[in-house]
Amino acid sequence: xxxxxxxxxxxxxxxxxxxxxxxxxxxxxxxxxxxxxxxxxxxxxxxxxxxxxxxxxxxxxxxxxxxxxxxxxxxxxxxxxxxxxxxxxxxxxxxxxxxxxxxxxxxxxxxxxxxxxxxxxxxxxxxxxxxxxxxxxxxxxxxxxxxxxxxxxxxxxxxxxxxxxxxxxxxxxxxxxxxxxxxxxxxxxxxxxxxxxxxxxxxxxxxxxxxxxxxxxxxxxxxxxxxxxxxxxxxxxxxxxxxxxxxxxxxxxxxxxxxxxxxxxxxxxxxxxxxxxxxxxxxxxxxxxxxxxxxxx
Numbered sequence: 001x002x003x004x005x006x007x008x009x010x011x012x013x014x015x016x017x018x019x020x021x022x023x024x025x026x027x028x029x030x031x032x033x034x035x036x037x038x039x040x041x042x043x044x045x046x047x048x049x050x051x052x053x054x055x056x057x058x059x060x061x062x063x064x065x066x067x068x069x070x071x072x073x074x075x076x077x078x079x080x081x082x083x084x085x086x087x088x089x090x091x092x093x094x095x096x097x098x099x100x101x102x103x104x105x106x107x108x109x110x111x112x113x114x115x116x117x118x119x120x121x122x123x124x125x126x127x128x129x130x131x132x133x134x135x136x137x138x139x140x141x142x143x144x145x146x147x148x149x150x151x152x153x154x155x156x157x158x159x160x161x162x163x164x165x166x167x168x169x170x171x172x173x174x175x176x177x178x179x180x181x182x183x184x185x186x187x188x189x190x191x192x193x194x195x196x197x198x199x200x201x202x203x204x205x206x207x208x209x210x211x212x213x214x215x216x217x218x219x220x221x222x223x224x225x226x227x228x229x230x231x232x233x234x235x236x237x238x239x240x241x242x243x244x245x246x247x248x249x250x251x252x253x254x255x256x257x258x259x260x261x262x263x264x265x266x267x268x269x270x271x272x273x274x275x276x277x278x279x280x281x282x283x284x285x286x287x288x289x290x291x292x293x294x295x296x297x
Contacts, residue, residue, distance in 0.1 A: 003150055006031070006059035008052055008075055009095070010038045012229070013121070014065035016128035017094075017154055022046060024153035031055040052081035061150055062091045068238055069097030076105065087113035090143055092150070094135070096120045096174070096235075098242050099164035100249075102138065106163040115143045118163060120170035122177075123155060124230045126217075131155055136173070138166035171246055174239035175257050177231075178278070180214045182260045185282040187215075188222045189289070198223045218279035227273075227280040236278040237264045 003026055007018050010032040021028050022045050031049040032038040042048050049055035052075050056062045062085060066072050072095050076082045085091065091109055093102065093116070102118035109116045117139035127133045133155030137144050144159045151157035160169045191201045202219050205211050221227060240261040247254045260281075267284040268274035276283075286292065 006055040009065035053084040069101035090115040099167040103164040118166040136169035222282040
C-alpha cells in the first residue's frame with residue numbers, strides 16, 4: 001500500500017476502523033486524547049503518537065473520527081495539527097459535523113495545500129467492525145478517487161457532491177435514524193401491550209416494506225432492555241440539533257425531527273440516559289406511559 005495513514009480519534013468508532021485499516025495492510029499512526037483508548041492498537045501494528053502534530057507529519061491521508069465540529073476545529077487548527085500536515089496530503093473527516101464547518105475546514109486546508117473530504121459514516125460499531133460502513137463523501141472527484149482503497153477497507157463509499165455534501169447526507173441519515181427509532185419504539189410498545197410476540201413480530205415484518213436494521217437490531221434491544229452504547233443518545237441529540245440548525249439556515253421546518261429531538265433530550269436530561277444507546281428512546285416512551293422498563297413477554 002502507498003498510503004500512510006494517521007487516525008485521529010480511536011473511540012467507539014475509531015478503534016474498530018483503525019483495526020480494519022491495519023488488517024488491510026495500511027501503515028497506520030494513531031492518536032487519541034485518552035491514550036489508553038489507542039494503546040491496544042500498538043500490539044496490532046500501529047504506531048501511537050503523543051499528539052496530533054506528530055501523528056500527521058508523515059501521512060498521506062489523515063482520518064479524523066472525533067466527537068463534533070468544535071473538536072475537529074480544535075485538533076486541526078487550535079492545536080495546530082493542520083500546520084504539520086504535508087502539502088498534497090488529504091484530510092478525511094469522518095466525524096459528524098455541520099456542512100458549513102466542513103466547507104470552512106476544506107477552504108482553510110486548501111490554503112495550506114492540503115486536500116479535504118468530508119466523509120461521515122453510518123452503520124455504527126457493528127458496521128465499523130465488519131467493514132460495512134456506509135460512507136457519504138463530499139469533495140473533489142480526483143481526491144475521492146485517490147482514497148478509494150482506504151475507503152474499501154472500511155465500507156462502501158459514495159461521493160454525493162462537493163465539500164459539505166457528505167455532512168448534509170449524514171444529517172439526512174441521522175434524521176431518518178432518529179425518527180425510525182421513535183417509530184420502532186412505538187410499534188414495539190403497541191405489539192407488546194397488545195399481547196403479541198415481539199420476536200415473531202419482527203420475523204413477520206422481515207423483508208417487507210417496514211423492515212429495517214433499526215427494526216431488527218434496535219427492536220431486539222428494546223425487547224431485551226440491553227442499551228449498552230453503540231450510538232450514544234448525546235451524539236444523536238448533537239446530530240439532530242445540527243439537522244435543525246441546517247434546516248433553519250435553509251428556511252425550512254422539519255416537524256418530525258423537532259419532535260423526536262425533544263424526546264431524546266427528555267431521555268438524556270430527565271431520565272439520565274445520555275450515555276445509553278439511542279435505541280433507549282424506548283425507555284422514554286415507557287416512562288411517558290408510566291410502564292416498566294421492559295416489554296411484556
